[in-house]
Amino acid sequence: MWIRKIESTGFLKPTATTIALAALLVLPVCLLFTFSGRADAQAPAPAKPQAAPPAGQLAPPRVAAPRAKPRVVVTTDGEIDDRCSMIRFLLYANEFDVEGLIYSSSRFHWLGQTWSGVEWINALISMYERVYPNLRKNADGYPTPDELRSKVYVGNIHNVGEMERDTPGADRIVRVLLDDKPGPVYLQAWGGTNTIAKALHTIQTRYPDQVEKVSRKAIVYIILDQDETFRKYIEPNWPKLQVLGSFRQFAVLAYGWANLIPLPHRVLFERPWMEGNITVDRGPLTGAYESSNGAFRSEGDSPSFMHQIEVGLRSLEHPSYGGWGGRFVQEKPGVNNVWTNAADDGDMYKPIWRWATAFQNDWAARAAWCVLPYREANHAPVVVLNGPADLEAAPGATVTLDVSSSGDPDGDRLYFSWWQYRDPGSYKGTVSIRDADRGVASFTVPADAKPGDTIHLIAEVTDDGKPPLTRYARVIVTVRPK
Known part of the structure; x- marks a missing residue:
C-alpha cells in the first residue's frame, strides 16, 4: 500500500512521496469514493475506527489502471x-x-x-x-x-x-x-x-x-x-x-x-x-x-x-444505479433511450438527498483547499475493494465483502458501513449483513432470491477529518441457480 500502517493508530501521516501518490491516484476499479444518507434501514451505530490488518493477511487489492476523466x-x-x-x-x-x-x-x-x-x-x-x-x-x-x-x-x-x-x-x-x-x-x-x-x-x-x-x-x-x-x-x-x-x-x-x-x-x-x-x-x-x-x-x-x-458508486455504468447526481428509470423501454426520475423508498427526491451530508462535506473540504496548505486540509479516503465488484452467488451462499485495505491520504482513521441499496437491485427483500461496521463484512444470499436477481451492497468509508469525507465501493451480486 501507498500508506504505511501501524496497529496503534491505523495509519501514519504520509510522507511527501505518499502525498504525491495520493494526489495522482485515480479510482481503483470503479470503487473509490463518497457518502450516503442510508437506504433501506436505519444507519448502524457509528463504528469504531479500525487499524489495518497485518501485512500479508489479505489477498492483494484489486486496483485498475487510472480512468480517463469524464x-x-x-x-x-x-x-x-x-x-x-x-x-x-x-x-x-x-x-x-x-x-x-x-x-x-x-x-x-x-x-x-x-x-x-x-x-x-x-x-x-x-x-x-x-x-x-x-x-x-x-x-x-x-x-x-x-x-x-x-x-x-x-x-x-x-x-x-x-x-x-x-x-x-x-x-x-x-x-x-x-x-x-x-x-x-x-x-x-x-x-x-x-x-x-x-x-x-x-x-x-x-x-x-x-x-x-x-x-x-x-x-x-x-x-x-x-x-x-x-x-x-x-x-x-x-x-x-x-x-x-x-x-x-x-x-x-x-x-x-x-x-x-x-x-x-x-x-x-x-x-x-x-x-x-x-x-x-x-x-x-x-x-x-x-x-x-x-x-x-x-x-x-x-x-x-x-x-x-467518480466517488465509487459506479453511477456512470448505468442510469439506474444512482449516485450524487440522482437515479433514473427508463421512460419508454424499447421506444427511446430517455431515462427520468426514479424514486427511492417511494421518495422522488431521496436519490439525491440521501447523499447530501457527504457531498456538502466534500464541497466544504474543497472550499478549504482554496486557502489551506495540504497538511491542514482534509482529503478523501481511497477505497480499495479486495475481490470482484460484480459476482454471482446461489441462494444460501455466503458472500464476503472486503474493503479493509482502504487508506487515507492524511492518515485519518476510517469508519466502515456496509448497507444494501435495495432500490436499484431487482431483489426487493432485505439481506442481513454481518459485521456491517467493519472493513470485512458478509451476508448470506436469501433463500427466496431468484436466478437473475441482483443485490446491490454499498460500502461507505468515512474518515475522521474535518470535515469528515466519505468514499464508496459498490458490489453487485447476481443470483445464480443452485
Whole structure:
C-alpha cells in the first residue's frame, strides 16, 4: 500500500512521496469514493475506527489502471442558480475534462430578457485564478485559468428554443462530438437544450454518416426541460441518444430545498454551516457565492455534473444505479433511450438527498483547499475493494465483502458501513449483513432470491477529518441457480 500502517493508530501521516501518490491516484476499479444518507434501514451505530490488518493477511487489492476523466460540456442560461452551480463546478474542475462552458438560453432567460450577459463565466474563472495555486497544492489535475477561458463560447442565446443560427457554442459541441477521442461526452443542459439541439441538427444534416457514432458517444443530462427543443427535436430525431432527464429530482437542490431536504442533512444548507464552511474566509471564489441571507441559495443544475464525479458508486455504468447526481428509470423501454426520475423508498427526491451530508462535506473540504496548505486540509479516503465488484452467488451462499485495505491520504482513521441499496437491485427483500461496521463484512444470499436477481451492497468509508469525507465501493451480486 501507498500508506504505511501501524496497529496503534491505523495509519501514519504520509510522507511527501505518499502525498504525491495520493494526489495522482485515480479510482481503483470503479470503487473509490463518497457518502450516503442510508437506504433501506436505519444507519448502524457509528463504528469504531479500525487499524489495518497485518501485512500479508489479505489477498492483494484489486486496483485498475487510472480512468480517463469524464469529458463534459456545460450549457447555461446564467440564472442565479447556474452561477452558484458554476462555483461548485470550478472546485471540481480537476475531476473533468472540460470541453466547453457555453452560454445558452431557456424559457426563463434569453438575450434581452432577464439576461445575465456573456461575461459572468469569465468573471468566476478570474476568481478561480486567485485560488488556483492553492487548489493545486491539494490535488493534481486542475485546469489552468487560461485553459478554462479557452473553453468559453457563446451559443444560441437570442430567443427561447432558438436553434437556427450557427453559433460558436453549437459549433464547439459539433467538433467535440465528431472527434476521435474515446469515451462518452456528457452534455449538460443547465438551461434549455437549444444549443445542444442546434449542434445535433448540424450533425444530422451535414454529417449524416456520423449520426450512429454520435448517438453512442453523447449523453445528455437535462435539468427541468427548459425549452421545447428536447421534446420537439432531440427525442424524435435521436432515439438512440442516451438522455438523463432530471425533470423533477433536481428540485431538491433548487430554490425549494428547505422543504425537500430532511434533517439531519438540512443543517448543511443553512446559514451557520454555509458561513462556517463555504462563503466566509474561504477565498474569493466561494466568497462570490450568491447566498440567500447567508444560507444556500439554489443549485438546481449541480446534479448534472455531480453525476460525473467518480466517488465509487459506479453511477456512470448505468442510469439506474444512482449516485450524487440522482437515479433514473427508463421512460419508454424499447421506444427511446430517455431515462427520468426514479424514486427511492417511494421518495422522488431521496436519490439525491440521501447523499447530501457527504457531498456538502466534500464541497466544504474543497472550499478549504482554496486557502489551506495540504497538511491542514482534509482529503478523501481511497477505497480499495479486495475481490470482484460484480459476482454471482446461489441462494444460501455466503458472500464476503472486503474493503479493509482502504487508506487515507492524511492518515485519518476510517469508519466502515456496509448497507444494501435495495432500490436499484431487482431483489426487493432485505439481506442481513454481518459485521456491517467493519472493513470485512458478509451476508448470506436469501433463500427466496431468484436466478437473475441482483443485490446491490454499498460500502461507505468515512474518515475522521474535518470535515469528515466519505468514499464508496459498490458490489453487485447476481443470483445464480443452485
